[in-house]
Amino acid sequence: MQKTIGGLGEFALIRRVTSQFPRTDDVILGPGDDAAIVASPDGRTVATTDLLVEGRHFRREWSSARDVGHRAVAQNFADVVAMGARPTGLLIGFAAPADLPLAWAEEFTLGVRDECAIAGGAVVGGDMAGSDTLTIAITALGDLQGRAPVRRDGARPGDVVAYTGHLGLSAAGLALLTEGVDGPAACLDEHRRPSPPYASGPEAAHLGATAMLDVSDGLAQDLGHVCRGSEVGIDLDPALLAPEPALTEAVRILGGGAPRALAFMVSGGEDHALAATFPADTVLPDHWHRIGVVRAADPDDRYVTVAGKAPEQTGWDHFRQG
């Protein structure tokens, strides 16, 4: 008979899970007391929280437990680095039915552990509860290392807009899964296990980024927050939004041609790329891709355009209807 988390019991499961997590220098006091203690030498702590609910944010048939563990950590530490901060600590709330296979919980734990190692943060605490709905609540902490946080309200007309990481792969991967067709592993993997460019968050802060965010809901929608926060408009250049080969291949399978590839890049979410604005004279490393400019905008014009047009006039609304 398959072992379940209910059969093992909460305290034994917590011990088994906790023993998987290595400590880093940031962990002053790890799991086991009323609360954890995390180093915050900057004197300010960056904090963000996210929920992952089965059936809404992941499906057990499409994502392995290990993938879900990776993703839960990635999407939270991506938010930390998008402020220009360094990941430090992570807290995990895990609510699950008693009949959840123990192997699922253990594989999830390994995904969390491995993504923490990639991001440079450590699990410092958590909670476990019974629930009819498998739900994962993650809170991530970070340290600014003396830098000013990169917010959404600092973009100025004339700044360049650039991104680093992947754009559109995750959405193309989801489309492949939804249609039940095989496709490039890079797209499927990015959907299951996004790979945020963690080091590029602090890097952008060093480079003088005026605004930054992680792309979770889609490039145009997320940059819209910068437009409203900074009281500017942003114009993206479709000629600069070059799809990666894997995205081109996915669109070849899915159909829709170049407009659909552009649509995935402009409106596809969950890649957790970093998008930022920089002063025009900033010398950007090659892995930051220039894709547009910040423009002055009246209050009723503070949104993202593609080649000067509202996105729905560029042909990629086909994707939305599709």
Added chain:
Amino acid sequence: MQKTIGGLGEFALIRRVTSQFPRTDDVILGPGDDAAIVASPDGRTVATTDLLVEGRHFRREWSSARDVGHRAVAQNFADVVAMGARPTGLLIGFAAPADLPLAWAEEFTLGVRDECAIAGGAVVGGDMAGSDTLTIAITALGDLQGRAPVRRDGARPGDVVAYTGHLGLSAAGLALLTEGVDGPAACLDEHRRPSPPYASGPEAAHLGATAMLDVSDGLAQDLGHVCRGSEVGIDLDPALLAPEPALTEAVRILGGGAPRALAFMVSGGEDHALAATFPADTVLPDHWHRIGVVRAADPDDRYVTVAGKAPEQTGWDHFRQG
């Protein structure tokens, strides 16, 4: 027709909820960016997380939304002060069915707001998601203000054991609700809306507490963590465990007499009292009640006794069976 959160929509609900939360001096950047920024002048951040799942941790028919809001905050900031820290920031994950009445979400928000005001912390961020199971994930942060954290492993033989706050009222309130009988408001209220003695956490640290925790699972069970962490035993004196009048009244209604009142105090959870150990010569303020002593103990004897006996020999196991 009753308004629901699904009818309002996620972003409108977030705006409506967020506008309820006042900022404190600890809030460097509040909700609305990739992450919040909270002051942590000490250079160390205390962090703890808890899940509240409907049907497991609360019932809508027994607790109002406002009560649940109060309790969600109280149980987390109680963990923060139990380290000797001052509450600073709070993050809330809120997963709910679309048909949840909007009024429930709004009342919950008011409970969160008001308990934050009592504790001295501020809501700095959160996340909202759809789910078949109403689930609340809270993460609380705190600042040690230069003090050493009060952990579970510092108790020494000869220390006095003391508590402040309430003991047994919440469990008696739950018993009243379970049996469907009316009883003292103090017990029912404490179950619905615990009132941790927030200021007494930092106070205990100042007084030189050698170990401390918040009583969430029951005094004996929780002090057992101190016994194992500190490699000691603890003997509680039943003569010093004087029930509050409301608890005596609840037991008069419920039956069981003085042994049951003692049982509620020793094994009842969720009052979120603070229990601590202090050097024997510590001059304790009146609101800290001495209830026992720390004793040297062999590895197989590191647990809590009542009048020198294992708790199940003192008569209060009647409660466990009841």
